[in-house]
Amino acid sequence: MKTRFWIALLAVVFLLAAGACLLLYRPQSAGLEVPDSVTVVSSGRTVATLPLNEDTELLVPCQNGYNTVTVKDGKVSVTAASCPNHTCMACGAKSSGMPIICLPNRLVLQFSNTNGLDAVSK
Protein backbone atom coordinates (compact mmCIF):
# COMPACT_ATOMS: atom_id res chain seq x y z
CA MET A 1 0.00 0.00 0.00
CA LYS A 2 2.70 2.43 1.03
CA THR A 3 4.82 1.44 -2.00
CA ARG A 4 1.91 2.06 -4.34
CA PHE A 5 1.35 5.43 -2.72
CA TRP A 6 4.93 6.52 -3.33
CA ILE A 7 4.91 5.19 -6.89
CA ALA A 8 1.73 7.14 -7.59
CA LEU A 9 3.22 10.29 -6.05
CA LEU A 10 6.38 9.85 -8.10
CA ALA A 11 4.30 9.48 -11.28
CA VAL A 12 2.39 12.69 -10.50
CA VAL A 13 5.63 14.60 -9.94
CA PHE A 14 7.03 13.26 -13.25
CA LEU A 15 3.90 14.39 -15.11
CA LEU A 16 3.96 17.82 -13.49
CA ALA A 17 7.65 18.30 -14.33
CA ALA A 18 7.12 17.15 -17.92
CA GLY A 19 4.13 19.43 -18.27
CA ALA A 20 6.08 22.39 -16.93
CA CYS A 21 8.89 21.79 -19.41
CA LEU A 22 6.46 21.48 -22.33
CA LEU A 23 4.78 24.72 -21.26
CA LEU A 24 8.07 26.60 -21.11
CA TYR A 25 9.44 25.26 -24.39
CA ARG A 26 6.25 25.20 -26.49
CA PRO A 27 6.52 26.81 -29.92
CA GLN A 28 4.77 30.17 -30.03
CA SER A 29 2.54 29.33 -32.95
CA ALA A 30 2.61 25.56 -33.13
CA GLY A 31 0.73 24.28 -36.14
CA LEU A 32 0.18 27.79 -37.63
CA GLU A 33 1.80 29.05 -40.80
CA VAL A 34 3.36 32.48 -40.19
CA PRO A 35 3.94 34.37 -43.43
CA ASP A 36 7.38 35.77 -44.14
CA SER A 37 7.67 39.39 -43.17
CA VAL A 38 10.01 42.33 -43.20
CA THR A 39 10.68 44.59 -40.23
CA VAL A 40 11.19 48.25 -41.07
CA VAL A 41 13.72 49.91 -38.77
CA SER A 42 14.31 53.65 -39.05
CA SER A 43 17.07 55.36 -37.04
CA GLY A 44 17.32 52.34 -34.79
CA ARG A 45 13.60 52.10 -34.03
CA THR A 46 11.13 49.57 -35.40
CA VAL A 47 8.38 51.45 -37.24
CA ALA A 48 6.51 48.58 -38.90
CA THR A 49 6.47 44.88 -39.62
CA LEU A 50 5.03 44.17 -43.04
CA PRO A 51 3.81 40.69 -44.08
CA LEU A 52 5.10 39.84 -47.53
CA ASN A 53 1.82 38.27 -48.62
CA GLU A 54 0.06 41.66 -48.66
CA ASP A 55 0.98 44.28 -51.27
CA THR A 56 1.59 47.63 -49.61
CA GLU A 57 3.59 50.83 -49.83
CA LEU A 58 5.07 52.65 -46.85
CA LEU A 59 6.67 56.10 -46.79
CA VAL A 60 9.39 56.20 -44.13
CA PRO A 61 10.43 59.76 -43.32
CA CYS A 62 13.71 60.40 -41.55
CA GLN A 63 15.88 63.29 -40.48
CA ASN A 64 17.75 63.31 -43.80
CA GLY A 65 14.75 62.73 -46.09
CA TYR A 66 12.71 59.62 -46.82
CA ASN A 67 12.52 56.11 -48.28
CA THR A 68 9.51 54.44 -49.88
CA VAL A 69 9.25 50.75 -49.02
CA THR A 70 7.07 48.67 -51.36
CA VAL A 71 5.83 45.13 -50.84
CA LYS A 72 4.62 43.54 -54.06
CA ASP A 73 4.20 39.94 -55.18
CA GLY A 74 5.82 38.56 -52.06
CA LYS A 75 8.95 40.72 -52.19
CA VAL A 76 10.03 44.02 -50.71
CA SER A 77 12.10 46.78 -52.26
CA VAL A 78 12.98 50.42 -51.77
CA THR A 79 11.23 52.13 -54.69
CA ALA A 80 12.12 55.72 -53.89
CA ALA A 81 14.75 57.36 -51.68
CA SER A 82 16.22 60.76 -50.97
CA CYS A 83 19.74 59.40 -50.40
CA PRO A 84 22.44 60.46 -52.90
CA ASN A 85 23.58 57.03 -54.16
CA HIS A 86 20.34 54.98 -54.19
CA THR A 87 22.31 51.88 -53.19
CA CYS A 88 19.23 50.71 -51.30
CA MET A 89 17.11 50.90 -54.46
CA ALA A 90 19.75 49.00 -56.42
CA CYS A 91 19.29 45.99 -54.09
CA GLY A 92 16.09 45.25 -56.01
CA ALA A 93 13.19 43.16 -54.70
CA LYS A 94 13.92 40.48 -52.09
CA SER A 95 11.94 38.19 -49.83
CA SER A 96 14.68 36.77 -47.61
CA GLY A 97 18.33 36.93 -46.66
CA MET A 98 20.42 39.74 -45.27
CA PRO A 99 18.86 43.17 -44.66
CA ILE A 100 18.45 45.94 -47.22
CA ILE A 101 20.14 49.01 -45.77
CA CYS A 102 20.01 52.71 -46.61
CA LEU A 103 22.94 54.07 -44.67
CA PRO A 104 22.43 57.82 -45.18
CA ASN A 105 18.79 57.57 -44.12
CA ARG A 106 19.45 54.93 -41.43
CA LEU A 107 16.85 52.55 -42.85
CA VAL A 108 17.14 48.80 -42.28
CA LEU A 109 14.73 46.27 -43.80
CA GLN A 110 15.21 43.06 -41.85
CA PHE A 111 13.70 39.80 -43.12
CA SER A 112 12.05 37.19 -40.94
CA ASN A 113 13.46 34.55 -43.32
CA THR A 114 17.24 34.82 -43.33
CA ASN A 115 17.84 31.63 -45.34
CA GLY A 116 19.24 30.02 -42.22
CA LEU A 117 22.03 32.57 -41.82
CA ASP A 118 22.81 34.53 -38.67
CA ALA A 119 25.07 37.02 -40.48
CA VAL A 120 27.13 37.52 -43.62
CA SER A 121 30.79 38.51 -43.64
CA LYS A 122 31.39 40.89 -46.56
Place this chain on the structure above:
Amino acid sequence: MKRSVALFIILTLLICAVGCAPLPEPTDTFVAAMDTEMTLRLYGDTDGSAAKYLTAELLRLDAVFSPTEESSTLYSLNRFKTVRDPDLLALLQTADEVSARTNGALDVTLLPLSRLWGFIGASYCLPTAEEISETASRTGADKYEIVDDSIRLKGDAELDFGALAKGYAADVCRAYLEGLDMPALLTLGGNVQSIGDKPGGEPWMIGIQDPRQPESCIMTLALHGTHAVVTSGDYQRCFDLDGVRYCHILDPVTGSPVQNELCSVTIVADSGVLAVGLSTALFVMGPDAAFDHWRQSDDFEAVFVLKDGTVYVTEGLKGAVRNCEFEVITR
Protein backbone atom coordinates in the same frame (compact mmCIF):
# COMPACT_ATOMS: atom_id res chain seq x y z
CA MET B 1 14.84 4.06 4.02
CA LYS B 2 12.58 3.60 1.02
CA ARG B 3 10.65 6.72 2.06
CA SER B 4 13.88 8.68 2.31
CA VAL B 5 14.98 7.55 -1.14
CA ALA B 6 11.60 8.40 -2.61
CA LEU B 7 11.65 11.83 -0.97
CA PHE B 8 15.12 12.46 -2.33
CA ILE B 9 14.02 11.53 -5.85
CA ILE B 10 10.95 13.77 -5.62
CA LEU B 11 12.97 16.73 -4.40
CA THR B 12 15.51 16.20 -7.18
CA LEU B 13 12.78 16.15 -9.80
CA LEU B 14 11.17 19.27 -8.38
CA ILE B 15 14.48 21.09 -8.44
CA CYS B 16 15.03 20.01 -12.06
CA ALA B 17 11.56 21.20 -13.04
CA VAL B 18 12.06 24.55 -11.38
CA GLY B 19 15.50 24.83 -12.96
CA CYS B 20 14.10 24.41 -16.48
CA ALA B 21 14.12 27.79 -18.09
CA PRO B 22 13.33 29.01 -21.58
CA LEU B 23 16.25 30.01 -23.80
CA PRO B 24 17.23 33.71 -23.60
CA GLU B 25 15.47 35.75 -26.28
CA PRO B 26 17.53 37.77 -28.76
CA THR B 27 17.04 41.50 -29.12
CA ASP B 28 18.41 43.56 -32.00
CA THR B 29 19.85 47.04 -31.61
CA PHE B 30 20.90 49.11 -34.60
CA VAL B 31 23.71 51.65 -34.32
CA ALA B 32 25.04 54.01 -36.99
CA ALA B 33 28.77 54.42 -36.37
CA MET B 34 32.10 54.27 -38.23
CA ASP B 35 30.36 55.11 -41.49
CA THR B 36 28.21 51.99 -41.41
CA GLU B 37 25.10 50.43 -39.89
CA MET B 38 25.83 48.02 -37.04
CA THR B 39 23.53 45.33 -35.64
CA LEU B 40 23.94 44.10 -32.07
CA ARG B 41 22.00 40.88 -31.45
CA LEU B 42 22.17 40.19 -27.72
CA TYR B 43 20.68 37.16 -25.97
CA GLY B 44 19.15 37.75 -22.56
CA ASP B 45 19.56 41.54 -22.40
CA THR B 46 16.16 41.81 -20.74
CA ASP B 47 16.48 45.37 -19.46
CA GLY B 48 18.41 46.69 -22.47
CA SER B 49 21.30 47.87 -20.34
CA ALA B 50 23.95 45.96 -22.31
CA ALA B 51 22.69 47.36 -25.62
CA LYS B 52 22.68 50.84 -24.15
CA TYR B 53 26.26 50.52 -22.89
CA LEU B 54 27.55 49.09 -26.18
CA THR B 55 25.79 51.77 -28.22
CA ALA B 56 27.51 54.45 -26.16
CA GLU B 57 30.87 52.71 -26.53
CA LEU B 58 30.54 52.40 -30.30
CA LEU B 59 29.67 56.08 -30.62
CA ARG B 60 32.59 56.98 -28.36
CA LEU B 61 35.01 54.92 -30.48
CA ASP B 62 33.58 56.50 -33.64
CA ALA B 63 34.54 59.87 -32.19
CA VAL B 64 38.08 58.58 -31.70
CA PHE B 65 38.73 56.80 -35.00
CA SER B 66 36.82 58.72 -37.69
CA PRO B 67 39.34 60.01 -40.27
CA THR B 68 36.90 62.58 -41.67
CA GLU B 69 35.01 64.04 -38.70
CA GLU B 70 36.90 67.18 -37.72
CA SER B 71 36.06 66.61 -34.06
CA SER B 72 37.61 63.13 -33.95
CA THR B 73 40.84 62.29 -32.18
CA LEU B 74 42.34 60.77 -35.33
CA TYR B 75 41.53 63.90 -37.34
CA SER B 76 43.27 65.93 -34.67
CA LEU B 77 46.32 63.66 -34.88
CA ASN B 78 46.50 63.98 -38.66
CA ARG B 79 46.18 67.77 -38.42
CA PHE B 80 48.37 68.59 -35.44
CA LYS B 81 50.71 65.58 -35.81
CA THR B 82 50.65 64.53 -32.17
CA VAL B 83 48.04 63.12 -29.80
CA ARG B 84 47.79 61.07 -26.64
CA ASP B 85 44.83 58.67 -26.65
CA PRO B 86 44.74 55.13 -25.16
CA ASP B 87 42.46 53.65 -27.83
CA LEU B 88 44.44 55.10 -30.74
CA LEU B 89 47.66 53.92 -29.14
CA ALA B 90 46.35 50.39 -28.51
CA LEU B 91 45.08 50.08 -32.07
CA LEU B 92 48.32 51.42 -33.55
CA GLN B 93 50.38 48.98 -31.50
CA THR B 94 48.24 46.04 -32.68
CA ALA B 95 48.52 47.24 -36.27
CA ASP B 96 52.30 47.39 -35.82
CA GLU B 97 52.32 43.76 -34.65
CA VAL B 98 50.36 42.62 -37.70
CA SER B 99 52.56 44.69 -39.97
CA ALA B 100 55.70 43.19 -38.46
CA ARG B 101 54.54 39.59 -38.84
CA THR B 102 53.49 40.21 -42.49
CA ASN B 103 56.63 42.08 -43.56
CA GLY B 104 54.82 45.39 -43.87
CA ALA B 105 51.82 44.16 -45.89
CA LEU B 106 49.57 46.05 -43.47
CA ASP B 107 50.29 49.77 -43.51
CA VAL B 108 48.18 52.38 -41.72
CA THR B 109 49.93 55.38 -43.31
CA LEU B 110 48.38 55.04 -46.80
CA LEU B 111 45.64 57.68 -46.44
CA PRO B 112 47.40 60.15 -48.80
CA LEU B 113 47.56 57.43 -51.49
CA SER B 114 43.91 56.45 -50.93
CA ARG B 115 42.98 60.09 -51.43
CA LEU B 116 45.15 60.28 -54.59
CA TRP B 117 43.38 57.31 -56.18
CA GLY B 118 39.99 58.79 -55.26
CA PHE B 119 38.93 56.10 -52.82
CA ILE B 120 38.04 58.79 -50.28
CA GLY B 121 34.78 60.20 -51.54
CA ALA B 122 34.47 57.79 -54.48
CA SER B 123 36.01 60.17 -57.04
CA TYR B 124 38.14 57.51 -58.69
CA CYS B 125 41.01 58.35 -61.04
CA LEU B 126 44.28 57.01 -62.40
CA PRO B 127 47.20 59.02 -61.03
CA THR B 128 50.52 59.25 -62.88
CA ALA B 129 53.59 57.36 -61.75
CA GLU B 130 55.13 60.66 -60.63
CA GLU B 131 52.08 61.51 -58.53
CA ILE B 132 52.15 58.08 -56.92
CA SER B 133 55.86 58.34 -56.17
CA GLU B 134 55.56 61.81 -54.68
CA THR B 135 52.59 60.86 -52.52
CA ALA B 136 54.18 57.57 -51.44
CA SER B 137 57.07 59.57 -49.94
CA ARG B 138 54.63 60.64 -47.22
CA THR B 139 53.86 57.05 -46.22
CA GLY B 140 55.64 54.24 -44.40
CA ALA B 141 56.19 52.90 -40.91
CA ASP B 142 59.09 55.33 -40.41
CA LYS B 143 56.66 58.26 -40.61
CA TYR B 144 55.38 57.88 -37.05
CA GLU B 145 56.70 57.09 -33.61
CA ILE B 146 55.38 56.43 -30.15
CA VAL B 147 56.95 58.54 -27.40
CA ASP B 148 55.76 58.31 -23.80
CA ASP B 149 52.37 56.92 -24.94
CA SER B 150 51.92 59.78 -27.41
CA ILE B 151 51.73 59.22 -31.16
CA ARG B 152 53.82 61.61 -33.26
CA LEU B 153 53.66 61.91 -37.03
CA LYS B 154 56.54 63.12 -39.18
CA GLY B 155 56.24 65.52 -42.08
CA ASP B 156 52.93 65.26 -43.96
CA ALA B 157 52.17 61.74 -42.73
CA GLU B 158 48.57 60.80 -41.94
CA LEU B 159 47.09 57.68 -40.35
CA ASP B 160 43.90 55.86 -41.32
CA PHE B 161 42.84 52.65 -39.64
CA GLY B 162 39.94 51.85 -41.96
CA ALA B 163 38.19 48.65 -40.94
CA LEU B 164 40.76 48.08 -38.16
CA ALA B 165 38.67 50.48 -36.07
CA LYS B 166 35.65 48.18 -36.46
CA GLY B 167 37.80 45.24 -35.41
CA TYR B 168 38.89 47.17 -32.32
CA ALA B 169 35.29 48.06 -31.56
CA ALA B 170 34.34 44.38 -31.87
CA ASP B 171 37.03 43.46 -29.33
CA VAL B 172 35.77 46.10 -26.89
CA CYS B 173 32.22 44.76 -27.22
CA ARG B 174 33.44 41.18 -26.87
CA ALA B 175 35.30 41.89 -23.64
CA TYR B 176 32.21 43.54 -22.15
CA LEU B 177 29.80 40.78 -23.16
CA GLU B 178 32.15 38.01 -22.04
CA GLY B 179 32.23 39.69 -18.66
CA LEU B 180 28.44 39.41 -18.55
CA ASP B 181 28.50 35.84 -19.93
CA MET B 182 25.99 37.07 -22.53
CA PRO B 183 25.91 35.33 -25.92
CA ALA B 184 25.72 37.70 -28.85
CA LEU B 185 26.21 38.15 -32.57
CA LEU B 186 27.54 41.51 -33.72
CA THR B 187 27.58 42.71 -37.31
CA LEU B 188 29.73 45.84 -37.57
CA GLY B 189 29.49 46.80 -41.21
CA GLY B 190 30.64 43.60 -42.89
CA ASN B 191 32.64 42.39 -39.88
CA VAL B 192 30.99 39.60 -37.89
CA GLN B 193 31.74 38.78 -34.26
CA SER B 194 30.14 35.86 -32.44
CA ILE B 195 30.40 35.77 -28.67
CA GLY B 196 29.82 32.56 -26.71
CA ASP B 197 27.67 29.68 -27.84
CA LYS B 198 24.37 30.30 -29.57
CA PRO B 199 21.55 29.52 -27.12
CA GLY B 200 20.00 26.16 -27.98
CA GLY B 201 23.29 24.59 -29.01
CA GLU B 202 23.09 25.18 -32.77
CA PRO B 203 26.17 26.69 -34.43
CA TRP B 204 26.35 30.29 -35.58
CA MET B 205 25.68 30.16 -39.34
CA ILE B 206 27.85 32.82 -40.94
CA GLY B 207 27.81 33.33 -44.68
CA ILE B 208 30.77 34.61 -46.70
CA GLN B 209 29.72 36.95 -49.46
CA ASP B 210 30.41 35.76 -53.00
CA PRO B 211 32.88 38.35 -54.34
CA ARG B 212 31.41 38.15 -57.84
CA GLN B 213 27.71 37.81 -56.89
CA PRO B 214 27.16 40.15 -53.93
CA GLU B 215 23.59 38.98 -53.29
CA SER B 216 24.82 35.41 -52.76
CA CYS B 217 27.14 33.62 -50.37
CA ILE B 218 29.99 31.50 -51.61
CA MET B 219 29.76 29.34 -48.49
CA THR B 220 28.41 29.19 -44.97
CA LEU B 221 30.58 28.60 -41.92
CA ALA B 222 28.97 26.71 -39.01
CA LEU B 223 30.91 27.93 -35.99
CA HIS B 224 30.57 27.33 -32.27
CA GLY B 225 31.81 29.82 -29.72
CA THR B 226 33.58 33.17 -30.03
CA HIS B 227 34.97 34.13 -33.43
CA ALA B 228 35.65 37.23 -35.48
CA VAL B 229 34.90 36.62 -39.18
CA VAL B 230 36.23 39.36 -41.46
CA THR B 231 36.51 39.57 -45.24
CA SER B 232 38.66 41.80 -47.43
CA GLY B 233 38.12 41.77 -51.14
CA ASP B 234 38.53 43.52 -54.46
CA TYR B 235 34.81 44.17 -54.80
CA GLN B 236 34.10 46.34 -51.75
CA ARG B 237 35.21 49.75 -53.01
CA CYS B 238 36.54 49.59 -56.53
CA PHE B 239 36.34 50.79 -60.10
CA ASP B 240 36.93 49.05 -63.41
CA LEU B 241 38.78 50.68 -66.28
CA ASP B 242 39.78 49.10 -69.59
CA GLY B 243 39.15 45.63 -68.19
CA VAL B 244 41.27 46.18 -65.08
CA ARG B 245 39.81 46.24 -61.58
CA TYR B 246 41.26 48.83 -59.20
CA CYS B 247 40.29 48.07 -55.60
CA HIS B 248 40.67 50.17 -52.46
CA ILE B 249 43.28 47.84 -50.89
CA LEU B 250 46.65 49.38 -51.75
CA ASP B 251 49.98 47.63 -51.98
CA PRO B 252 52.40 49.58 -49.73
CA VAL B 253 55.31 48.70 -52.05
CA THR B 254 53.78 49.96 -55.31
CA GLY B 255 51.45 52.62 -53.90
CA SER B 256 48.76 51.21 -56.20
CA PRO B 257 45.74 48.92 -55.83
CA VAL B 258 46.65 45.29 -55.24
CA GLN B 259 46.82 43.19 -58.40
CA ASN B 260 47.10 39.45 -57.75
CA GLU B 261 45.10 36.24 -58.06
CA LEU B 262 42.85 36.91 -55.07
CA CYS B 263 39.22 38.06 -55.07
CA SER B 264 38.76 37.88 -51.32
CA VAL B 265 40.33 36.72 -48.08
CA THR B 266 38.24 35.80 -45.04
CA ILE B 267 39.92 35.42 -41.67
CA VAL B 268 38.45 33.59 -38.67
CA ALA B 269 40.20 34.51 -35.42
CA ASP B 270 39.40 35.24 -31.78
CA SER B 271 40.33 38.92 -32.07
CA GLY B 272 38.51 41.37 -34.31
CA VAL B 273 41.55 43.57 -34.86
CA LEU B 274 43.72 40.59 -35.73
CA ALA B 275 41.09 39.31 -38.17
CA VAL B 276 40.82 42.67 -39.94
CA GLY B 277 44.57 43.25 -40.03
CA LEU B 278 45.31 39.81 -41.42
CA SER B 279 42.49 39.90 -43.98
CA THR B 280 44.03 43.05 -45.46
CA ALA B 281 47.66 41.92 -45.16
CA LEU B 282 47.08 38.47 -46.64
CA PHE B 283 45.11 39.98 -49.51
CA VAL B 284 48.11 42.20 -50.26
CA MET B 285 50.55 39.27 -49.97
CA GLY B 286 48.80 37.10 -52.54
CA PRO B 287 47.88 33.43 -52.24
CA ASP B 288 51.30 31.72 -52.02
CA ALA B 289 52.74 34.02 -49.34
CA ALA B 290 49.39 34.05 -47.51
CA PHE B 291 49.24 30.24 -47.40
CA ASP B 292 52.81 30.15 -46.03
CA HIS B 293 51.94 32.73 -43.39
CA TRP B 294 49.08 30.55 -42.18
CA ARG B 295 51.39 27.54 -42.00
CA GLN B 296 53.74 29.55 -39.76
CA SER B 297 50.91 30.77 -37.50
CA ASP B 298 48.54 29.20 -35.01
CA ASP B 299 46.06 31.98 -34.24
CA PHE B 300 43.75 32.11 -37.26
CA GLU B 301 42.05 30.16 -40.02
CA ALA B 302 41.17 31.46 -43.47
CA VAL B 303 39.19 31.18 -46.69
CA PHE B 304 40.69 32.38 -49.96
CA VAL B 305 38.65 32.97 -53.12
CA LEU B 306 40.70 33.29 -56.29
CA LYS B 307 39.78 35.07 -59.49
CA ASP B 308 39.64 31.76 -61.35
CA GLY B 309 36.85 30.65 -59.00
CA THR B 310 38.94 28.26 -56.88
CA VAL B 311 38.21 28.35 -53.16
CA TYR B 312 40.88 27.40 -50.62
CA VAL B 313 40.15 26.71 -46.96
CA THR B 314 42.73 26.19 -44.22
CA GLU B 315 42.65 22.76 -42.61
CA GLY B 316 41.32 23.90 -39.23
CA LEU B 317 38.21 25.34 -40.84
CA LYS B 318 37.28 22.59 -43.29
CA GLY B 319 34.79 20.91 -40.93
CA ALA B 320 32.79 24.13 -40.61
CA VAL B 321 32.23 24.74 -44.34
CA ARG B 322 28.76 24.23 -45.82
CA ASN B 323 27.54 24.46 -49.41
CA CYS B 324 30.86 24.90 -51.18
CA GLU B 325 33.48 22.87 -53.01
CA PHE B 326 37.00 23.81 -51.98
CA GLU B 327 40.63 22.80 -51.76
CA VAL B 328 42.20 22.32 -48.33
CA ILE B 329 45.43 24.04 -47.36
CA THR B 330 47.46 21.80 -45.04
CA ARG B 331 50.50 22.51 -42.91
